[in-house]
Amino acid sequence: MAAAPHPETELFTESHWSPEAHGRITELCQGAFAGVPALRSVSHYSNGIIDFVVRRGDCPPLSSLVTERGEDIANESLPGSRLLLCTQDLNALMRPLGTGELMRVVLANARGGLWGGRVKAGEYLSALTDTPGGMPAADEAMNGLVSAIRTRVHHLPDELPGGLAGPPEPLPEHKERLRIDFGTATAGHDGLSEMRLRALWGGHVNSLDLQYAAFYRDWKLVCAGDVFENPELGPRFLDVSVRSRRTGYRDLAQNLRGHLARLTDALRLVVQPPADRLVLDVQEGAVFVTWLSPRDYVLGVTLDQRQVGHAESRLHELADALRELTTTEGN
The missing domain is CATH 3.30.450.30 (Dynein light chain 2a, cytoplasmic)
Structure with missing residues (x-):
């Protein structure tokens, strides 16, 4: 099912999407596109199931290997779905390090890339950019989106994906034990x-x-x-x-x-x-x-x-x- 709730984006939803459950989150996802032309699409998943996709309007198909006519939500969410499957395995691989859950994955090159992130247990987002040099801006937008959903919708603390912005602190003056x-x-x-x-x-x-x-x-x-x-x-x-x-x-x-x-x-x-x-x-x-x-x-x-x-x-x-x-x- 497709809708046109925002002049710059298209919304594709699955049958279980509802304004009560997903409305505020959908609006925040749509808002993430403002001023970020590099952001191609954002997909939202609950327990591994796609809920909706927000895509910038007039985007060309991703690839002839992926695209199926009339299957916009499946086509656009497939790269993120595959990234999130990899994320589950990487999370298990990193868990013994004792540094907490994997909450953000960025995979990119100069031509674009993929972003995947955990909002909270069972809730995930993915994003795509096919704009050359576009990943830094898309990454920043998605980090802010996750923080907004956590704090404004779920009333959870900000986990600071991507760290704090601003200039770096001065390095310690003492000699490091390298x-x-x-x-x-x-x-x-x-x-x-x-x-x-x-x-x-x-x-x-x-x-x-x-x-x-x-x-x-x-x-x-x-x-x-x-x-x-x-x-x-x-x-x-x-x-x-x-x-x-x-x-x-x-x-x-x-x-x-x-x-x-x-x-x-x-x-x-x-x-x-x-x-x-x-x-x-x-x-x-x-x-x-x-x-x-x-x-x-x-x-x-x-x-x-x-x-x-x-x-x-x-x-x-x-x-x-x-x-x-x-x-x-x-x-």
């Missing part, structure tokens, strides 16, 4: 000397936002460094030890390769892969993956939910420095 371990992929690359890598990690990994980073080439560990042993981070390890957390992030990096195929299948329904950005935002921080090439990537972690956005920005700076270093090495 631990860095080197993997087998370091050997044989003169440009990736341990001294250079240690300097890079010392300039980016810190106790404020980006507390862990690991670099992988051809899926093999080059190095991993963290400041988990800094005293101010001690309360973060009451339930999960520093050693277990380090092991957990290495295991996560290894297991991500197996999930990447399904994530890529979901992305392909919206834009041409590969992805160059993956965000796994949990209740206490986030895990980020930035790809340097299809087989080389940097994985970063923050344990502070307020600093999620700033930590990802710092990881991107580290990734840029590694690109420059590896380019120099190749020349």
Whole structure:
């Protein structure tokens, strides 16, 4: 069933949709499109079942591989449905880390991408953008939408998806207790000397936002460094030890390769892969993956939910420095 309740969007609903149950949430979803031309569509799910889709008007079909005439709600919600299935598996994979439930996933590249998020247990949203460079704006809009539904409809606390906005805080002035371990992929690359890598990690990994980073080439560990042993981070390890957390992030990096195929299948329904950005935002921080090439990537972690956005920005700076270093090495 389709309706036209908003001049900029189209609304597609399933038969169980009702204004009493879904009306306020639908209005908030429609409002998220204001001033965000990159946002293509937003889908709402209850217990894994699609409730409605809001789509920007006059959108072309996503893909001839997906589109079925007259099945707008199924066509538009399919990429998000696949992303949410992946999210369930990733949530189970991350739960032993003790940082809470997975509440936001971003999978993107320069051409666009997918966003998936948990409003509360059993209630989920997904969003698509097929606008080049559009994911940052779509991501910000969706983070705000989730917070609005939680606080204004369900009267629940804001979980700060994406972290706090605003300028980053100054880094601590004291010397960080950086631990860095080197993997087998370091050997044989003169440009990736341990001294250079240690300097890079010392300039980016810190106790404020980006507390862990690991670099992988051809899926093999080059190095991993963290400041988990800094005293101010001690309360973060009451339930999960520093050693277990380090092991957990290495295991996560290894297991991500197996999930990447399904994530890529979901992305392909919206834009041409590969992805160059993956965000796994949990209740206490986030895990980020930035790809340097299809087989080389940097994985970063923050344990502070307020600093999620700033930590990802710092990881991107580290990734840029590694690109420059590896380019120099190749020349």
